[in-house]
Every structure is written in structure tokens, then in C-alpha cells.
Amino acid sequence: EADIYQTPRYLVIGTGKKITLECSQTMGHDKMYWYQQDPGMELHLIHYSYGVNSTEKGDLSSESTVSRIRTEHFPLTLESARPSHTSQYLCASSEYGLADYEQYFGPGTRLTVT
Amino acid sequence: QKEVEQNSGPLSVPEGAIASLNCTYSDRGSQSFFWYRQYSGKSPELIMSIYSNGDKEDGRFTAQLNKASQYVSLLIRDSQPSDSATYLCAVTEENNNDMRFGAGTRLTVKP
Numbered sequence: 001e002a003d004i005y006q007t008p009r010y011l012v013i014g015t016g017k018k019i020t021l022e023c024s025q026t027m028g029h030d031k032m033y034w035y036q037q038d039p040g041m042e043l044h045l046i047h048y049s050y051g052v053n054s055t056e057k058g059d060l061s062s063e064s065t066v067s068r069i070r071t072e073h074f075p076l077t078l079e080s081a082r083p084s085h086t087s088q089y090l091c092a093s094s095e096y097g098l099a100d101y102e103q104y105f106g107p108g109t110r111l112t113v114t
Numbered sequence: 115q116k117e118v119e120q121n122s123g124p125l126s127v128p129e130g131a132i133a134s135l136n137c138t139y140s141d142r143g144s145q146s147f148f149w150y151r152q153y154s155g156k157s158p159e160l161i162m163s164i165y166s167n168g169d170k171e172d173g174r175f176t177a178q179l180n181k182a183s184q185y186v187s188l189l190i191r192d193s194q195p196s197d198s199a200t201y202l203c204a205v206t207e208e209n210n211n212d213m214r215f216g217a218g219t220r221l222t223v224k225p
Contacts (some may be wrong), residue, residue, distance in 0.1 A: 105157040
């Protein structure tokens with residue numbers, strides 16, 4: 001069973017605020033990902049990481065940034081939130097091995113920017 | 115642009131029937147294939163993975179892969195109302211961390 005956690009689960013915040021969405025996993029997975037998903041729409045990869053000190057941008061252009069200082073932790077930061085950032089943010093991780101590339105998702109953070 | 119295509123549905127089946135979900139992909143280099151289930155407002159949950167041609171069965175679920183036709187499907191036998199969800203097809207290339215998701219097929223199982 002996957003153990004991947006996201007906080008907060010829900011966040012309502014005003015325009016211009018700086019926010020950090022937390023993601024942690026206890027499985028020792030090297031790879032971690034951030035996706036953005038609007039209701040009823042497809043997943044879009046915004047950032048991913050191969051391991052500590054590795055971060056890459058995904059397909060979807062995003063004004064967010066990420067860091068990977070520890071294996072288990074992959075926070076996403078928005079320096080100045082805007083209403084267009086309102087969405088669900090999903091964190092995922094995967095392990096390199098026999099079950100290669102199977103991604104396990106956290107519960108998500110639903111962000112509303114007013 | 116490498117694509118993963120799914121019929122958006124909704125697909126409606128009666129309880130106890132077989133639900134058949136289909137997915138096609140454009141990249142012939144794709145090596146790993148996954149089905150995720152996503153309930154409304156929840157995160158995706160991995161239900162099946164398949165890496166070689168043929169069928170793979172797990173309980174009421176069967177994944178089928180045909181690399182020559184670039185086609186992967188999911189069969190759900192004895193469908194239950196609790197199977198009502200959006201099913202996402204996902205594909206990765208060999209040695210590539212880029213997992214591409216389809217837009218999902220919404221399945222409704224009617225009692």
C-alpha cells in the first residue's frame with residue numbers, strides 16, 4: 001500500500017499570497033511528481049524529480065517551483081497565487097524496480113484562490 | 115505530440131455486466147501500461163499494470179495489451195455500482211519517466 005501524504009487537503013487563499021503545498025512519502029521512492037487536474041479534466045504533469053537535488057519541468061507550463069532536498073519530501077511553491085491557479089494538485093511517487101514506473105498518488109490538495 | 119486516447123464516455127452498463135474500456139496510444143516505443151480508477155473528487159488509484167502482450171487478470175479485472183495495434187483495454191466482469199468512476203489509461207516509454215495519461219472514460223454501473 002502506498003504511503004504518500006499531502007497537506008493541506010483544502011486551501012482557500014487570497015490573490016498574491018505565497019503558498020507551499022507539501023508532499024511526503026515514506027516508501028523511499030526516488031521519483032516524485034506533481035500533477036494539476038481541473039474537475040472532470042485530464043491530469044497535467046507540472047514538475048517531477050528523479051531524486052535528491054533533481055527537479056524538472058513537466059508538460060504544462062506552471063508558475064510554481066519545486067525543491068527536492070530530501071528523498072521523502074517534494075514541496076511545491078507558488079510565489080504569488082492567482083485565481084488561475086485554482087485547481088486540484090496531486091503528488092505522486094514511484095520506485096525504480098520490478099514494478100517500474102507504477103505511480104502512487106497522494107490524496108491531493110484542492111486549492112482555491114479568491 | 116505523443117497521445118493517449120480514450121473514449122470519454124459516459125459508458126453505462128447494468129450491474130453484473132462486463133464493462134469494456136479501451137485505450138489507444140501513438141508512441142510505438144511505449145513499454146509500460148497502466149489503468150487507474152478515479153472516483154469523483156479523489157486521487158487516481160492504480161488497479162492494473164501490464165507490460166507484455168496478452169491478458170493479465172486480477173480478480174474481476176482483466177487488462178489486455180496488443181502492442182502491434184497500439185491498443186490496451188480493461189475488462190471489468192460482474193460490474194458493481196461501486197465500480198462507477200473515471201478510468202484513466204496511462205502509458206510510459208522504456209527508460210522514460212514521462213507517464214502520459216488519457217483523459218479518462220467515465221463508467222456508470224446502474225443497479
